[in-house]
Amino acid sequence: MTEGGAEQETAAAGDGASDEVSEEAAELRERVLDGNVPRHVAVIMDGNGRWAAERDLPRWEGHRRGMETVRQMVKASLAVGLEHLTLYAFSEENWQRPEPEVAALMELLQEYVASEKEELRDQGVRVQVFGDLERLSESATRAVEELQGATREGEELQLNLAISYGSRTEIVQAAQRLAELAVLEAVRPEEITEERFEEELYTAGWPDPDLLIRTSGERRLSNFLLWQIAYAELHVSEVLWPSFGRADFYEALLDFQSRDRRFGKVQA
Numbered sequence: 001m002t003e004g005g006a007e008q009e010t011a012a013a014g015d016g017a018s019d020e021v022s023e024e025a026a027e028l029r030e031r032v033l034d035g036n037v038p039r040h041v042a043v044i045m046d047g048n049g050r051w052a053a054e055r056d057l058p059r060w061e062g063h064r065r066g067m068e069t070v071r072q073m074v075k076a077s078l079a080v081g082l083e084h085l086t087l088y089a090f091s092e093e094n095w096q097r098p099e100p101e102v103a104a105l106m107e108l109l110q111e112y113v114a115s116e117k118e119e120l121r122d123q124g125v126r127v128q129v130f131g132d133l134e135r136l137s138e139s140a141t142r143a144v145e146e147l148q149g150a151t152r153e154g155e156e157l158q159l160n161l162a163i164s165y166g167s168r169t170e171i172v173q174a175a176q177r178l179a180e181l182a183v184l185e186a187v188r189p190e191e192i193t194e195e196r197f198e199e200e201l202y203t204a205g206w207p208d209p210d211l212l213i214r215t216s217g218e219r220r221l222s223n224f225l226l227w228q229i230a231y232a233e234l235h236v237s238e239v240l241w242p243s244f245g246r247a248d249f250y251e252a253l254l255d256f257q258s259r260d261r262r263f264g265k266v267q268a
């Protein structure tokens, strides 16, 4: 864990979007640290639109506030020594939203890079962006490259941002690449094992998520990391993403710690 992480958790009360840490969150964090901290947590960040609608605000305000929650989740992850935090920031299907909303989300990504790049680097966070990035505009592509470049030395936490991501496309593309190699006789069908298949996924080399959190009460996987979450524990929070705070995150980790993970086997 970083020293910064520890300091961040000693502050007094505050709400979900504040840099201050509530006593409740600090206490929950201590409890999390007493148990088995997952290596990799993946999150379907949902409910930005509803959060905005409840306040008569435009949807993009919900996304903006959702970006603030991202900042807080990075700090919360550092404070418990998580290795990987993977966030579903923009799905392949999200391209079908009204053009102004897509533009606002892309703009937000660029704002995120401009405002967070240095802090992420100083916190020891390494950012990896994955998905069909060829669909991004030139300026968004530049922002992604800048963010990955600036944080490439980070060793405390890997923050993986899924952008223009769809799990079925990822799996189909992996199958296509292996089929091409098979045609070229560069791989034999019997060599296509789970391990070899995983090497073709965006997530090659990362541990599988131990825990998948979805906010806003929806109980769907929405084409997110379908291969990788085969044995993940699921935690659904009723809280909308912009209101999701560190205490909610630590509650999810405690829920994970209460599970009996058997990976299909029986208890020894």
Ligand code: FPP
Binding pocket: 045, 046, 047, 048, 049, 050, 051, 063, 064, 066, 067, 070, 088, 089, 090, 091, 094, 105, 108, 109, 112, 161, 216, 241
């Ligand atoms: C789902 O809420 C959320 C998204 C489609 C976008 C997530 C983006 C962010 C949290 C901000 C940007 C993040 C980064 C890292 C720059 P929804 O709009 O589907 O909500 P609804 O179901 O209530 O309508």
